[in-house]
Amino acid sequence: MPKAPMQHVCSFCKRLVTIKNQYDMPIFDPQSGFAICKNCIEDIYHFLEAHEQETAEHEKKDFTDALATSLEKTKPHVVKEYLDKYIINQDHAKKILSVAVYNHYKRMKYGYEHSDGTEIEKSNVIMLGPSGCGKTALLSHLSQLLDIPFAVTDASSLTEAGFVGADVEVAVRNLYYAADKDIDRTEHGIIYLDEFDKIARKSGENNSITADPGHEGTQQALLKMLEGSIVEFTARGQRKHPEAPTIKVNTQNILFIVGGAFVGIDKIIEKRLQKSEASIGFGAKVEGENDKPKFDDLLRQVTPQDLMKYGIIPEIIGRLPVICTLETLDEDALLRILTEPVNAPVRQYQKLLEMDNVELEFDDAALRAVAKEAIKRKTGARSLKGIIEDVMLDIMFDIPRSDEPRIVRITEDCITKGAQPEIRPANKQDTPKKTKKTAAKTEE
Ligand SMILES: Nc1ncnc2c1ncn2[C@@H]1O[C@H](COP(=O)(O)OP(=O)(O)OP(=O)(O)O)[C@@H](O)[C@H]1O
Ligand SMILES: [Mg+2]
Ligand SMILES: [Zn+2]
Numbered sequence: 414m415p416k417a418p419m420q421h422v423c424s425f426c427k428r429l430v431t432i433k434n435q436y437d438m439p440i441f442d443p444q445s446g447f448a449i450c451k452n453c454i455e456d457i458y459h460f461l462e463a464h465e466q467e468t469a470e471h472e473k474k475d476f477t478d479a480l481a482t483s484l485e486k487t488k489p490h491v492v493k494e495y496l497d498k499y500i501i502n503q504d505h506a507k508k509i510l511s512v513a514v515y516n517h518y519k520r521m522k523y524g525y526e527h528s529d530g531t532e533i534e535k536s537n538v539i540m541l542g543p544s545g546c547g548k549t550a551l552l553s554h555l556s557q558l559l560d561i562p563f564a565v566t567d568a569s570s571l572t573e574a575g576f577v578g579a580d581v582e583v584a585v586r587n588l589y590y591a592a593d594k595d596i597d598r599t600e601h602g603i604i605y606l607d608e609f610d611k612i613a614r615k616s617g618e619n620n621s622i623t624a625d626p627g628h629e630g631t632q633q634a635l636l637k638m639l640e641g642s643i644v645e646f647t648a649r650g651q652r653k654h655p656e657a658p659t660i661k662v663n664t665q666n667i668l669f670i671v672g673g674a675f676v677g678i679d680k681i682i683e684k685r686l687q688k689s690e691a692s693i694g695f696g697a698k699v700e701g702e703n704d705k706p707k708f709d710d711l712l713r714q715v716t717p718q719d720l721m722k723y724g725i726i727p728e729i730i731g732r733l734p735v736i737c738t739l740e741t742l743d744e745d746a747l748l749r750i751l752t753e754p755v756n757a758p759v760r761q762y763q764k765l766l767e768m769d770n771v772e773l774e775f776d777d778a779a780l781r782a783v784a785k786e787a788i789k790r791k792t793g794a795r796s797l798k799g800i801i802e803d804v805m806l807d808i809m810f811d812i813p814r815s816d817e818p819r820i821v822r823i824t825e826d827c828i829t830k831g832a833q834p835e836i837r838p839a840n841k842q843d844t845p846k847k848t849k850k851t852a853a854k855t856e857e
Pocket of ligand 1: 499500501502503542543544545546547548549550551673674742750754793794795
């Protein structure tokens with residue numbers, strides 16, 4: 414005699430359900446009698462699915478909306494104006510970066526809105542320029558302006574997996590943290606690889622690869638990233654072991670900007686130019702040592718071939734279609750850097766002393782002397798702060814001994830001959846300093 418089929422009431426819809434197998438009543442607790450039938454579970458599932466789809470669409474829309482606002486804020490001329498507040502000269506580089514960033518936003522927006530098959534390709538940028546001319550500074554200010562995540566990684570610290578140092582994945586991991594661990598944002602961010610010339614094969618194009626295995630490997634690993642691949646990494650501070658949970662990021666849409674001083678590349682360019690001149694019959698015109706074309710003129714003529722000779726593998730160069738060169742800063746530029754940018758060194762020291770009730774004045778001749786000294790040191794704007802710091806140390810040590818309002822004047826002799834700055838009591842009319850032109854605003 415067949416057993417009577419088991420029946421049970423669904424706690425949810427209260428129907429009496431005939432249970433032929435466990436799927437008719439997927440949730441069933443024999444002890445309490447609590448149960449949910451197949452129909453109800455299906456309904457709940459559809460309900461949740463619809464909700465998830467809706468939020469996903471909503472989030473996507475939020476992202477495109479945000480993009481529209483960002484696009485407005487990152488129009489090339491707006492970006493350049495912002496950079497102008499911090500960086501003197503380098504107009505060409507500012508333009509290239511502004512356009513690169515704007516196009517990056519457009520590309521994102523396009524990707525979210527269109528699917529007609531036209532693919533806008535990324536235009537990764539390579540920047541070349543002498544030491545201390547503002548490469549790192551440009552990019553770090555740019556990163557402060559942008560809404561999309563932006564991370565700077567020192568390429569010279571990167572090595573191929575298995576070597577001592579950081580794996581190339583670190584660059585993406587830095588971006589992931591800059592994106593507050595949001596993968597979607599990470600996948601649309603910008604990575605700046607600083608000191609990129611340091612991973613050139615030291616041997617250059619002609620020598621054997623095996624002479625410099627570490628750097629060649631690093632470049633190969635970076636190439637995969639540049640081409641667009643899934644990069645896998647562990648959370649910060651977590652040791653890499655087979656079971657460690659990993660985060661996966663697709664680098665397809667990440668914009669890469671690389672930069673470096675490429676010391677010595679001018680020689681390579683010059684040699685190539687001389688050769689081509691010789692080959693078209695102007696050999697006799699090759700100039701003597703003194704008429705040597707200036708470094709900047711040479712650098713401006715850099716080609717992918719020169720970069721290859723320098724020791725960057727051709728595949729990487731092919732992925733960096735935009736070449737951007739920066740200029741050497743001359744004395745006048747250095748002079749302006751001392752006072753004009755919102756965070757100019759002179760403004761910073763003025764701000765510091767203002768807190769001690771002291772007004773700091775620099776003679777024009779003193780500032781010019783600082784710029785001249787910086788030119789001698791050949792490290793671009795980098796040495797400016799150090800030169801002033803040397804002069805300011807004693808002042809900053811002694812000034813806080815008293816609360817008296819004073820005026821400190823730095824003269825040319827202070828810079829060139831190590832003379833002591835002039836200190837005099839401030840007159841009543843000299844205060845309050847805030848209304849004076851010299852009491853400049855500082856942002857840092
Ligand atoms: N054109 C500039 N305008 C204003 N400040 C500048 C400029 N160039 C450099 N500086 C200042 O000089 C310092 C060094 O510049 P930066 O680090 O950008 O040099 P770099 O080009 O990256 O050189 P390197 O190739 O040696 O890394 C920074 O503090 C920066 O603020
Ligand atoms: Mg730098
Ligand atoms: Zn039910």
